[in-house]
Amino acid sequence: TAPTPGQEFSNTVPAGEFLRSDxxxxxxxxxxxxxxTLYISKGPDYVAVxxxxxxxxxxxxxxxxxxxxxxxxxxxxxxxxxxxxxxISVNPADRQVRGQAVTLAVSKGPEFVTIPKIxxxxxxxxASAQLTALGLQVKLDxxxxxxxxxxxxGMDPKAGTQVRVGxxxxxxxx
Numbered sequence: 603t604a605p606t607p608g609q610e611f612s613n614t615v616p617a618g619e620f621l622r623s624d625x626x627x628x629x630x631x632x633x634x635x636x637x638x639t640l641y642i643s644k645g646p647d648y649v650a651v652x653x654x655x656x657x658x659x660x661x662x663x664x665x666x667x668x669x670x671x672x673x674x675x676x677x678x679x680x681x682x683x684x685x686x687x688x689x690i691s692v693n694p695a696d697r698q699v700r701g702q703a704v705t706l707a708v709s710k711g712p713e714f715v716t717i718p719k720i721x722x723x724x725x726x727x728x729a730s731a732q733l734t735a736l737g738l739q740v741k742l743d744x745x746x747x748x749x750x751x752x753x754x755x756g757m758d759p760k761a762g763t764q765v766r767v768g769x770x771x772x773x774x775x776x
Contacts, residue, residue, distance in 0.1 A: 617645030
């Protein structure tokens with residue numbers, strides 16, 4: 603009989619190319635009385651990624667993705683707006699090949715730094731550079747005597763205090 607073509611998804615064989623036969627190649631069949639079905643690749647099986655919104659608990663997001671047949675990769679990132687342990691983003695968010703990985707960016711919460719001890723008498727430029735390297739903003743207070751000596755005599759908040767990255771540290775300059 604005439605072969606009846608079939609189609610199947612394949613992550614390894616491009617769409618439109620021969621995938622396999624049934625019975626498999628090398629099997630002896632009786633000429634004129636056996637049916638051989640040829641299967642052609644439909645290419646990868648793209649399916650919708652479940653909708654996971656920002657702020658979804660990571661365990662819930664993992665379950666939804668695994669139940670849909672995806673592998674899950676997690677990356678951690680700091681976030682001031684998404685609570686620790688919740689999803690920041692999903693990549694890809696729309697479609698992916700069934701069985702492939704979907705990446706979840708998971709919040710570690712806000713990033714904190716400890717204000718370093720800066721020796722009294724340090725120049726405002728050096729002190730500012732140390733603080734900005736930590737992701738802090740610097741405000742100079744020269745109201746005491748105009749900062750004519752350009753030396754640090756204090757700061758607010760004090761050394762050892764933990765603050766969020768991006769916080770303002772005021773340096774008292776004389």
